[in-house]
Amino acid sequence: MSKDLEKYAHIPLKQLNNRVWRTYEGGALIDRWKKTSPEVDGAMPEEWIMSTVTARGNNRPEDEGLSLIETEEGTLPLKELINSNVELYLGKALADKFGTTGVLIKMLDSKERLTVQVHPDKDYARTVFNSEFGKTESWYVLNTREIDGEKPVVYMGFKKHVTREEWRLHFENQNIQGMLDCLHKIEVKPGDAFMIYGGVPHAIGSGCFLMEVQEPTDYTMRVEKTTPNGLTIGPELIHQGVGEEKMLECFHYDNYTLDEALDAWKITPEVLESSNEYTLRTLFNKKHTNCFGLSELLLDGSHTIKGNSTFYAAVIYSGAGTIMCNNKEYTFNQGDEIFISAAISEITFVSTEPSKILLCYPPN
Numbered sequence: 001m002s003k004d005l006e007k008y009a010h011i012p013l014k015q016l017n018n019r020v021w022r023t024y025e026g027g028a029l030i031d032r033w034k035k036t037s038p039e040v041d042g043a044m045p046e047e048w049i050m051s052t053v054t055a056r057g058n059n060r061p062e063d064e065g066l067s068l069i070e071t072e073e074g075t076l077p078l079k080e081l082i083n084s085n086v087e088l089y090l091g092k093a094l095a096d097k098f099g100t101t102g103v104l105i106k107m108l109d110s111k112e113r114l115t116v117q118v119h120p121d122k123d124y125a126r127t128v129f130n131s132e133f134g135k136t137e138s139w140y141v142l143n144t145r146e147i148d149g150e151k152p153v154v155y156m157g158f159k160k161h162v163t164r165e166e167w168r169l170h171f172e173n174q175n176i177q178g179m180l181d182c183l184h185k186i187e188v189k190p191g192d193a194f195m196i197y198g199g200v201p202h203a204i205g206s207g208c209f210l211m212e213v214q215e216p217t218d219y220t221m222r223v224e225k226t227t228p229n230g231l232t233i234g235p236e237l238i239h240q241g242v243g244e245e246k247m248l249e250c251f252h253y254d255n256y257t258l259d260e261a262l263d264a265w266k267i268t269p270e271v272l273e274s275s276n277e278y279t280l281r282t283l284f285n286k287k288h289t290n291c292f293g294l295s296e297l298l299l300d301g302s303h304t305i306k307g308n309s310t311f312y313a314a315v316i317y318s319g320a321g322t323i324m325c326n327n328k329e330y331t332f333n334q335g336d337e338i339f340i341s342a343a344i345s346e347i348t349f350v351s352t353e354p355s356k357i358l359l360c361y362p363p364n
């Protein structure tokens with residue numbers, strides 16, 4: 001069995017669409033990106049990419065969140081392919097260190113504001129959840145829309161005056177406006193990029209379509225018991241089973257001015273290489289985190305990417321063309337999500353339309 005599955009490590013693997021239930025509504029811009037119609041906002045506002053972890057929801061299917069790949073053997077979870085030969089698919093370093101991909105990638109589209117929340121840093125994840133991964137995440141804004149006249153914004157970080165006691169009171173009183181007023185509110189536009197480290201309070205506003213590259217867990221601690229749309233959030237989704245006291249400990253009670261917050265978390269992309277056929281830009285890299293990386297390839301011609309002994313994912317945000325890999329040709333189109341195994345030493349993207357390709361990397 002395992003031998004048969006190893007052959008897929010030598011070809012680019014496209015995953016099937018993989019929408020996930022969340023507590024907030026959205027998703028129409030994911031439909032637009034995928035060119036599926038009608039474009040609808042609903043309860044599945046996230047697309048999970050190259051996921052080997054399941055989502056945490058209430059009464060949801062057990063395997064929700066897991067990415068599936070179409071193969072000659074039928075449709076298989078990515079996880080199963082990887083487990084057939086972890087080193088071949090992921091590369092030796094990752095196989096030895098984690099034995100899993102170490103990363104989760106999402107497309108997220110909010111029609112309503114998400115609840116104010118926080119995710120664990122590594123220490124909290126280890127002590128409270130016995131997990132080697134927290135949920136440090138990154139947001140790369142791809143598109144925005146105004147919803148009910150509201151400009152697209154994100155909220156992050158405690159303002160200078162906020163104390164642990166004030167935060168607790170807002171939580172106990174469910175003073176949502178009070179909570180929002182504690183956080184910096186930042187208007188966003190396509191191209192903006194932010195690091196959201198474990199422990200940093202945040203909320204994504206309505207009208208944001210973004211790529212999120214993050215540590216591979218679904219630990220979200222929410223302080224709002226009712227969503228902006230009126231959905232009640234049960235205790236399990238508020239504190240993930242650890243209780244409200246422990247939930248409040250997940251926050252880092254550090255204070256920032258707006259400038260300090262932007263300095264700490266807003267990222268400026270940098271051009272790594274360019275020619276008349278392509279520009280390669282880095283967004284998130286070792287300077288920001290060793291948990292994952294994200295680069296963007298703007299292509300109008302051809303560009304070869306040499307492997308660096310680890311897997312990566314190529315997400316086609318726009319455009320179309322072909323991929324040359326091990327002397328075979330494959331097509332790529334807007335909306336494709338492609339897993340490139342560590343075993344692939346080199347691939348060449350050749351665009352037939354100008355393309356924007358997001359290259360997502362595992363921990364380094």
Ligand SMILES: O=P(O)(O)OC[C@H]1O[C@@H](O)[C@@H](O)[C@@H](O)[C@@H]1O
Nearest residue numbers: 022023024114115204212220222
């Ligand atoms: O709490 P809900 O609304 O379900 O949203 C949870 C979502 O929050 C965002 O900030 C990100 O952390 C996503 O990875 C996560 O899925």
